[in-house]
Amino acid sequence: MEITRLCNRWSELEVQAVKQFDYFNLTDAQISALPMGPEMDAVDAECRRLGDVCEEALEPLGKLTPRTIEDATAMLAIAYRLLRLQEDTPWPFVNKAWTFLSRAHCPGCGAAYAPKSLPVSAQ
Known part of the structure; x- marks a missing residue:
């Protein structure tokens, strides 16, 4: 959530830079020299960290x-919570858990616990 907050702040600063300067034609050094440049650099560094x-x-x-x-359910629960916060492809452990569940079958009825591939919304 902190990364999202920082990205929103970066966006605000970038909008200011676009309005006040020829932002998209500036080099990284020129952007850093803008009044909002030091804060943008700090936000970028913190997001990377x-x-x-x-x-x-x-x-x-x-x-x-x-x-x-x-095990598989716990892994997917972690992944779900994390993926909700960002738009990204599933991590390998999510794919492993889903593969396991798609091969596992209910001992009572024989139905697979999960489809063969991850839902489109999670891919």
């Missing part, structure tokens, strides 16, 4: 392989 923190935190999850329905 937070992105790295997120990726590092998710790395161990990417190495997990579900062995039970509960």
Whole structure:
């Protein structure tokens, strides 16, 4: 959520820069020299840092392989919460969990627990 907040702030600053300057024809150095440049640089740096923190935190999850329905469900619950906050393709651990569920069948009726592919809205 902090990345989203920062991206919104970046957008506000960029709109100001477009209105006041020839923003899209400026170099990175010229943008940094604008009155809003230092804040834009700070927002960019913090977004990159937070992105790295997120990726590092998710790395161990990417190495997990579900062995039970509960494992797969827990992985998908984590992924769902994270994907709701951003528009991105599913991480490998989401695909692994979905693959597991699509191959697993109910012992009572034999139906698959999940379709063969992720729903379009999650892909």
